[in-house]
Amino acid sequence: MKFSIVKTLTTSFVVATALLTAGTAQAQTLNLKQDNPSLYNTFNSWVNAERLTIPENIVSTIQLDPATLRWAGGADPIEVYFINEAAAYRNILEFTANGGPRQMVFSDVSSPDSIRPEADGPLALGQGVSLGSFTGDTQIDFLLTPTFNGWTSRHTFSTQAEKNPLGLPHFIAKSFFDAATNENWVVIGIEDIDGLKSDRDFNDVVIAVRGIVGTPIHQEKVPEPMTLLGLIGIAALGATKVRRQA
Numbered sequence: 001m002k003f004s005i006v007k008t009l010t011t012s013f014v015v016a017t018a019l020l021t022a023g024t025a026q027a028q029t030l031n032l033k034q035d036n037p038s039l040y041n042t043f044n045s046w047v048n049a050e051r052l053t054i055p056e057n058i059v060s061t062i063q064l065d066p067a068t069l070r071w072a073g074g075a076d077p078i079e080v081y082f083i084n085e086a087a088a089y090r091n092i093l094e095f096t097a098n099g100g101p102r103q104m105v106f107s108d109v110s111s112p113d114s115i116r117p118e119a120d121g122p123l124a125l126g127q128g129v130s131l132g133s134f135t136g137d138t139q140i141d142f143l144l145t146p147t148f149n150g151w152t153s154r155h156t157f158s159t160q161a162e163k164n165p166l167g168l169p170h171f172i173a174k175s176f177f178d179a180a181t182n183e184n185w186v187v188i189g190i191e192d193i194d195g196l197k198s199d200r201d202f203n204d205v206v207i208a209v210r211g212i213v214g215t216p217i218h219q220e221k222v223p224e225p226m227t228l229l230g231l232i233g234i235a236a237l238g239a240t241k242v243r244r245q246a
């Protein structure tokens with residue numbers, strides 16, 4: 001009898017462990033760096049160099065208007081993948097759908113392997129999360145709130161620039177169509193320091209979002225192919241010009 005109780009308990013334990021393992025495996029399923037390293041590397045190559053300011057006139061010509069991001073349609077859920085971060089802050093990334101309640105994407109955008117690493121950062125490079133499925137025309141906004149050692153910023157930066165301090169853009173966005181999988185992506189770079197104190201390098205949080213599209217801005221001014229990496233060259237040229245003029 002004792003033996004059968006032990007056996008039953010053991011069986012329950014094995015089942016519970018299997019369920020836990022299945023849950024963990026599912027949570028670890030989304031990782032772009034592991035699932036599609038070349039796509040991750042492409043997106044990671046677009047991350048702007050640290051403290052390389054992107055001037056306002058260039059910010060306003062980056063390919064997509066981040067205030068117009070929306071679900072691309074189709075059956076697939078929207079997925080957000082962490083590409084990199086160069087922030088001292090521990091930023092909170094949230095989203096809203098059609099102006100609804102704020103929902104969590106990543107509660108702490110930091111990693112032991114990022115450009116400005118934190119040993120206890122919870123994210124792996126390329127780690128992803130599903131935002132779920134949507135129906136009908138759905139506008140997706142992202143929100144970033146800086147925190148540091150128990151302090152939380154009074155500012156939450158929005159993809160809607162007019163809601164930010166001084167009305168400044170804190171998000172830049174670029175589209176990517178992956179012909180191999182027929183999927184739309186938007187890569188987003190976020191600046192986490194407000195107003196005039198900011199270095200405006202838009203690399204404090206960089207994410208790639210599968211399954212959304214956005215409206216191009218100033219298309220006639222954008223050379224093709226336009227990448228954030230290309231912008232580094234343009235920004236560097238601008239800096240050189242300024243130095244020459246000085």
Ligand SMILES: [Ca+2]
Nearest residue numbers: 087088116117
């Ligand atoms: Ca960091």
Ligand SMILES: [Ca+2]
Nearest residue numbers: 199200201202
């Ligand atoms: Ca910055």
